[in-house]
Amino acid sequence: MSFNKNPQCKICQSEHCDDINRMLAEGRPYSEIIAEFKDKIPNLNKTNLSIHKRKHFNFVGEAIEEYYRSQKVFEEAKKKVIDELEALDTTVARAYEILHSNEAEKKPRIAEVWGNLMLRAIKLKHEIAGNIEDPASKLLTFFEEAMKEDE
Numbered sequence: 001m002s003f004n005k006n007p008q009c010k011i012c013q014s015e016h017c018d019d020i021n022r023m024l025a026e027g028r029p030y031s032e033i034i035a036e037f038k039d040k041i042p043n044l045n046k047t048n049l050s051i052h053k054r055k056h057f058n059f060v061g062e063a064i065e066e067y068y069r070s071q072k073v074f075e076e077a078k079k080k081v082i083d084e085l086e087a088l089d090t091t092v093a094r095a096y097e098i099l100h101s102n103e104a105e106k107k108p109r110i111a112e113v114w115g116n117l118m119l120r121a122i123k124l125k126h127e128i129a130g131n132i133e134d135p136a137s138k139l140l141t142f143f144e145e146a147m148k149e150d151e
Contacts, residue, residue, distance in 0.1 A: 011052040014041050021057050024049070085128060091121040 005012040011020055016037055023033050030046045037044055054061075095118030098104055104111035 006056050009052055009056055010041060010044070010048060012056050016040055020049075020052075024053050024057060025059055081128065085125060088121045088125040088128075092118050092125075095121070 005017075007013065011017055014020070014037075020033060020037065023036070030049045033049060034044050034046070095114040098114045099111055099118070104114070
């Protein structure tokens with residue numbers, strides 16, 4: 001574990017610092033730590049240990065900070081996936097509109113491009129969602145095969 005060694009702290013400067021930090025991390029009572037090192041560190045007391053733990057070896061504070069950082073990263077990653085799924089929904093909806101418009105009837109190439117885009121967006125959405133073997137993906141396979149037959 002890393003910590004902020006302080007040159008004025010008797011625990012930080014002690015050759016027993018690592019052992020004390022280990023005991024603090026294990027949650028051992030201050031009285032047990034004091035008893036263990038009473039002959040090795042003069043005037044070791046609860047105040048020394050408390051200050052050292054809070055200011056120089058604050059593993060609890062660091063753990064809390066890391067927890068909140070990981071939660072923030074998790075929320076950002078989750079938002080990104082949601083944004084991607086919503087963009088795919090928008091793409092599918094737009095493709096559907098175009099395929100059912102008069103423009104698609106007049107320009108078959110537009111219908112082909114948007115139809116292909118719609119199928120790829122649906123497939124990607126299912127891949128992201130992890131349900132590539134659901135009935136909708138079977139429908140997607142059917143449409144893909146139909147598109148190949150038209151080529």
